[in-house]
Amino acid sequence: SAVISQKPSRDICQRGTSLTIQCQVDSQVTMMFWYRQQPGQSLTLIATANQGSEATYESGFVIDKFPISRPNLTFSTLTVSNMSPEDSSIYLCSVEGPGQESYNEQFFGPGTRLTVL
């Protein structure tokens, strides 16, 4: 399995500012994913981040708004830029399970609860 931590766990931000969310994994993983969960909604994939390459964004999400870094196999950041109240969501980091036992599983971090005023 993989244990994922995220920082911050929650934040309240002003419109127009940016927030960087950190995701740390306790083992080396190839694939990392960022999701958004809007209030009362399901999870929507923002992007896939592989170490050493540019992140791949889903339709409706762009790099200028959600820049992602993936400097090594255990860490990634997601920045929510120029925030508006519509960005208020829970942002979740996820990884594909390392090793044979957890192959094909995706593990999720606890999420970052963002409120934009």
Place this chain on the structure above:
Amino acid sequence: AQSVTQLGSHVSVSEGALVLLRCNYSSSVPPYLFWYVQYPNQGLQLLLKYTTGATLVKGINGFEAEFKKSETSFHLTKPSAHMSDAAEYFCAVRAQAGTALIFGKGTTLSVSS
């Protein structure tokens, strides 16, 4: 492209009754299918998964699901509901290893005494 449809955004059952949460998928390739549970203000927890092999999959907390290719379904069941089962349940699909899970809209399960 893969997609998941969860029928019924809200399901209510009595304690001890059968739980049935419905999930249908669309996939151009044999899918990997998952059920996750999210308790209030908590993270996602994997209930069970289907990748290959036996089509009836048993998970944690007494839940199980059956992969039916002919019906493109992966419904989640539990014989007897418990109050602690009240939560949000998500069905998810992925086409192959290395691609991200795609989630359904979720079903809220309420359990009354």
